[in-house]
Amino acid sequence: MRAAMTNIFVYGSLMSHEVQQVLLRRIPPQLPAVAHGFHRFQIKDRCYPAVTALAEGSVQGRLLCGLTEKETKLFDLFEEEDYSRQVIQVATEEPFEGEAHMYLWVSGDAGKQYHPHTCLGHGSWPWASRGPALTDRFSLTTAATARALRRVEV
Numbered sequence: 001m002r003a004a005m006t007n008i009f010v011y012g013s014l015m016s017h018e019v020q021q022v023l024l025r026r027i028p029p030q031l032p033a034v035a036h037g038f039h040r041f042q043i044k045d046r047c048y049p050a051v052t053a054l055a056e057g058s059v060q061g062r063l064l065c066g067l068t069e070k071e072t073k074l075f076d077l078f079e080e081e082d083y084s085r086q087v088i089q090v091a092t093e094e095p096f097e098g099e100a101h102m103y104l105w106v107s108g109d110a111g112k113q114y115h116p117h118t119c120l121g122h123g124s125w126p127w128a129s130r131g132p133a134l135t136d137r138f139s140l141t142t143a144a145t146a147r148a149l150r151r152v153e154v
Contacts (some may be wrong), residue, residue, distance in 0.1 A: 001047045002034045003068065003069060004070075004085060005065075005066045005067060005068065006067045006068075006069070006072045006101060007011065007041075007063055007064065007065050007066070007067070007096075007098055007099065007101065007148065008063070008067055008072070008075060008100065008103075009018045009033055009035055009061050009062070009063050009064075009088060009090050009100045009101065009102040010061050010062050010063075010064055010087075010102075010103075011035070011040055011049065011051055011059050011060070011061035011102070012040075012048045012049040012050075012061075013047075013048045014064075014075070014078075015061060016061050017113045020064070023071075023074055023075070023078060024052050024067075024071050024074065028064045028065060028066060028067060028071075029064075029065045029066055030062045030063055030064050030065060030102075031062065031063045031065065031090045031092045031093070031094055031150075032060070032061075032062060032092065032093060033060075033062060033063040033090040033091065033096075033100070034058055034060055034061070034090065034091045034092075035051070035058065035088055035089075035090050035091075035100075035102060035119035036057075036058045036089070036091065037053060037054065037055055037057065037058070037063065038051045038052065038053055038054060038057050038058065038083065038088075038102075038104075039052055039053075039057035039059070039060045041055075042107075050082070050083070050104075050105035050107075051103070051104055051105060052104060052105050053104070061093060062099055063096065070071065072085075072101075075103075079103045079116070081107065082105065082106065082107035083103035083104060083105060083106060083107075084103070084106045085101050085102070085103050085104075085152075086101065086102060086103075086104055087099050087100070087101055088100055088102045089103070090102075101140045105124055126142055
């Protein structure tokens with residue numbers, strides 16, 4: 001019997017192939033995708049975004065396809081309690097069958113957590129523009145987190 005595979009829509013730091021490689025030890029197959037009905041925003045004092053529901057919004061990202069149960073649990077642990085993984089609909093240019101999951105922000109009032117005028121809804125997540133120092137720091141933190149997560153029974 002074949003194990004169930006999960007497709008996860010990512011819209012922030014998990015779009016980075018470097019982060020995917022560190023966490024999963026591979027870069028999974030993926031498609032450009034859009035999640036309609038959501039809003040991406042910059043969280044105060046953080047180098048990563050969050051998403052909440054917003055009827056007229058849309059978020060560009062990537063659909064990571066065919067994640068194993070263990071990989072999905074690693075992502076769940078990586079996102080911690082600030083996010084909740086939920087099933088959503090995504091639009092892709094290439095044909096796609098199956099459901100998609102996305103991590104939605106659930107940690108408090110979103111209106112108090114984001115910087116005003118930093119809606120990132122329609123543009124791409126500016127990972128490359130964050131600068132090498134921030135990218136390097138995030139990568140080191142991600143690598144340490146990945147090592148710790150692998151020690152947890154998933």
